[in-house]
Structure formats: structure tokens, C-alpha cells
Amino acid sequence: MLDLNTKKIKKNAYRITKVRGETASRIRIPGGLLTADLLPKIQEIAETYGNGRIHLTTRQGFEIPGIRYEDMDAVNTLLQPIIDQLEINQVIPGKGYTASGTRNVSACIGSNTCPFANYNTTDFAKKMEKEIFPNDLHFKVAFTGCANDCIKTRMHDFGIIGMTEPQYDKDRCVNCQACVKACKQKSVDALSVENYKIVRDAAKCVGCGECVINCPTRAWTRSTKKYYRLVIMGRTGKRNPRLAEDYLVWTDEAAIIKIVKNTYKFVKEYIDTTAPGGKEHIGYIIDRVGFKEFEKWALDGVEFDEKTIVKGPVYWSGPHYD
Template identity: 45%
Template sequence: MNHDINIGALKKNCFRQSKVPGEFMLQMRVPGGLIDAKYLKVIEEIAQKWGNGTFHLGLRQTLNAPGIKYENIEAVNAYIQEYIKEIEIEMCNTNMESNSAGYPNIGPRNIMACIGNSHCIKANINTWELARKLEKEIFPSPYHIKLSISGCPNDCGKGHFNDFGIIGVTKPIYLKDRCIGCGRCAKVCKKAATRVLKLVNHRIEKDTCCCVGCGECVEACPASAWVRPEKKLYRVMVGGRTGKQYPRMGKMFLNWVTEDVIVAVIKNWQTFCANVLDNKPFYIHGGHLIDRAGYQKFKEIMLDGVKLNPEAMVAQRILWAETEYRSNINVKPLCDHPSPGGPYTPKSKVD
């Protein structure tokens, strides 16, 4: 067995180390989680020819082939050259070359997305089309980012637990002349959303302060008195993460913004990372990076040069809610209570 294998370089190349010495798992990117079914033949060939005959649907919607021997990685990289060209360069228009070296970087994780309004009746946006537009803004890059897109505030893509969670929202238009006064929209809003609708004198009144833009009223109305406008709008959650030590749910950064704003903001991510890390990239969750810089600095850089649409709302500050672990013995907390948007300060663990 060759003990000089550069695990870090292979990880960057999208090969994950196995518990079996000398074996690795390829992670093939599927931006937005949607590709032509013909590409299943690619992962099938890899799994059967170089892997152990199985493939794994990665939790970030990658196509994974485990059981690849180290000595076969070069052949696998050569084989996926055409796939990378068709997916990354032709479909997503990324600024990269396709060659026999395989994937150039794993820093930006695969962009996740639910099926969106290409299928789901509840979705407000086309998720996978947006994913492909954003792919070219983040990949390839040495700076890490986990990004998820959901078609509606149900957030099936779990954007609340990503560095960036982009959620499709809508501002439904109420056409009162069509309303038949049945109250179904108010009932579904009470049951499934934020209870902002009520039936008064056979017409609907809305408290706009707490509408989350889900569009449930549109789906519920039998008379099409509620309709989605053509203008697509988005919500952006930031700083969410899983993990052993400080898991937390993301908080709202932007609301009611357009696709142009989304693209412009994500374009600034690498600039933000380079600024905070002094142009020395290494693996760090986006949420931790925001903590290190502080929310105000994050907001300043991420919105630099971004033209906000009239409806846009920006969080002026973010108060994070994190888990603090304590044991049942006499110990100090692992960390001081964090300041808003700021980093934790380590403390000694034991008196």
C-alpha cells in the first residue's frame, strides 16, 4: 500500500477517503439536482468498472461512486471529462476548462435545489435554472460555500441550514372582483402559514406585515382571486449550519429581492472570503466566516455594488441563536455568549 497518498489533493479533486485504505468515493456535481437522465449511464459505468458496483445519492444531490481504488482515479478523471464539459461549461457556463484532471476544486459544494415550479404546484420560482446561473459565480473556487435553493417557504432544500439559503417567495395580487367570499384562502393561511388573512363582509383583508410570501392562498382559491405576479422574488437566509459543536439555523439577510440582486450578491462571496481570510483560503463554514468578520462587515461587502429593487428589505443586524454545550460535571461553558453576529470567545473547559 502506498502511504504517500495526498488525501487533501484528492479531496479537492472531489474524491472522498474511504475507511478502506486506498479506496475513495467520487462525488459528481449535479448543480440544482436536475440533469438529463442519460447521465445516469456515466455513474453506472464508473460504479461498475472502477467502483464496487453501487452508487450513492449524496445528501447534497451529488452522484457518488464508492469503492474506487487509488490507482484507478486517473482513469476515472479522464472518463468524466466529457461530463464535466457538458454540465459545468456548456450547461452552467462556468469559467473553467475540462481536461483529464477531473474536477479542479471542491470548495463550493454542489448547489442543492428542490424541483421548483417546473413541477411543484407550491413553488414560486424555477430553482434549477437559478442554480445553474449561480454555479458559474461560485465554481470553481478555493473558497467554500454551501448553497441551497427552495421554491417556496416550505424550504424543502433546507436553506436554513446552509451558508446561503435562497427561497422563492411571492407577493400575491388580490383581485377582489373575482372573490366569491368562500374564505378558503384565510383558512389555509391560518392552518399552513402566518394567519394574515381574514374574511370581512365577504371580502378578504390582509395584514401585510407578517406575510411570508408562500402563495398558499393562490393554490387554495377556487376563483383565481389570488394570482402570483410575473415578477419573481426571493428571500435569502445566511449563516445556517449543521455540525458537532455549534449547529444553528440561519437568519434572514434579504427579503423580497429579485434574481438580479441574488446573482450580484453571490458574485461578492469570493471577495468577502478573500477579505476575511487575507487571500489564504482554507476550509471554514460560511457561518463561521460571517462570525469572524461580523455581520456589518459581511453586509457591507456582500451588498457592494448591488442595486436593490424597490421592494427589497435588508436585515440591519442579526442575532444568532446557537447551542451551548454543558456537561453534568463542574465545568465552565465552552464559550461566552456571542455578541450579535460576532464570534465566540473560547474559554477553558474545566475549572
């Protein structure tokens, strides 16, 4: 007779499924990038202990359904080389994932491949995963290379959108206006022409990098520093789904990591202890205690880059069904 602690099982990244006796194993792939040699290992788990199928999760992980609860130890053994190779923080080696609350940190394909990406999303996602996992608190963080936001960071608790500050060398400009056209047609129309040279409306510019990408003479280049737009507290769900709103613009890596880590302390302090499964979305906690209190905790010890614009207090929209 099965005698299971479902709470422990869930924290070990197994699902309590609708099929009695069967679980599913969730494999986290920080930044959504893995080497192909891991696929046969995932295949082996699915074929040996699962039902031979693999679900691609929306957070860029793999979910292997059809596993018998009795086989979890054996599956954990097979997961170990995957956990090791992806350098996932783990408390007890050989025992599978230490937590599941903080979800896989996902990322668009980023500057490894995409011409539009303003930074290496995979690297930053892995760095963030190292900082925040394992943790039982329900946090969703995603990284996207540019304002196109292919990974949909605006549906996350923390969304990091890459920016570059365009640098203009007027002596290399031939007034072909490729940048002006690209900015107008693909971005926010922040460029204009004055005396045959380009003027950038810095207040309007979203740092997408289209001017740099389209410049044929290297008159536009990227800033040495990498900048980010930090959008916060987007969510899906029953009560009030909403898109994340801008909190910081032209911020940097250190500030983002610090703010996310500080938010864990904030959640620990204010989470509804009666919440089902100990799970309450951060956004609802902020709705309850107020943005100012969240900000007080979030910004503790945070140092801003001189270019950073703080957009608080943040107000969100989205339909309210409650």
C-alpha cells in the first residue's frame, strides 16, 4: 500500500497527477539551454520509468509523466548527472531536486544566436538560478534579449529585458537614415534628422538596438555597459491576471540580482501562512501590504547605476474577477 508525503514529493519536483500511483518528474533547464548529450539521459528516464513520453514545459523544462511513485529514488539517481552537468544547486546529492517552488529560470535564445538580443540571456539566467535556487517560495523569473520579449517576461514576477544605449559617432554617419526608418517602423520612432545628422530622443528610446543593427557604417554602436529594463509582478491566474509593469529602466545586473534576493526576505516576512500549499504569488502579497513596503525591502542595500530610472510606485492593471 502506497504511503506518501505529497508535500515532500512536490518539493522534490514531482507532480501529484490525476492518475493514482503515477507521478511526473520535472527537469529544470536554467536559461533553456542544454547540450545534446543530456537528451539520451532524459530519454532513458522516460523509457525506463515513465510512459515513454516527454512534455516540453512552458518554462523550458522537461516533464516526464507516467512514473510510478515507487521509482522516484531510481529516477533521482538517473537525474543526478543532468543536475550535475547543469550545475543545479542541490542540498543532498543523489536525491533529486531540493525544491520546486522557485521555478526554472527561463530565457529566450539570446545573444548566443539571435541578432536582436542585447545580452547573453542564458548566462544571466544561469547566474540568477545559482543565486535563488533551491527555494520553496514561488518565484518566476525570466530573461529576454530585447523589447520583443519573446520569452514573455511580462507574465513573470521578475522580467529582465535587455537594453543597449546607442552610441552615435556623427563623423561616421552618411545620413542614409536606415536607423531612422528602423526605429520608426520597428520600434518607438525616437530618431530624427537635424542638419543631416541623427538626433536621438533619449527619453523615448527603449534601448532596443535597432539603430545599431541597421547602421551600415558603424556610426551607431552599442554601449560598453549592458543595461536592462526590470519589469515586475506580471502573472496569469484566476483572480487578476496582469502584465508586469516597468520598475527600473537602464538598470544593471547587480541591482537586479539584489532586488530579487531581497524579495525572498520580503515574501518570507509577509506571506499568508494559511495560503494553500504555502503558496502565495508575490504580486498578491504586494497588493496586500502595499508597494511602498515591498520597495523598502526590495531596495535594501541596492546601488543604482547613474542612468537608472526608478518608475515606482508601480500600479498594475488587468481584469479583476474577484
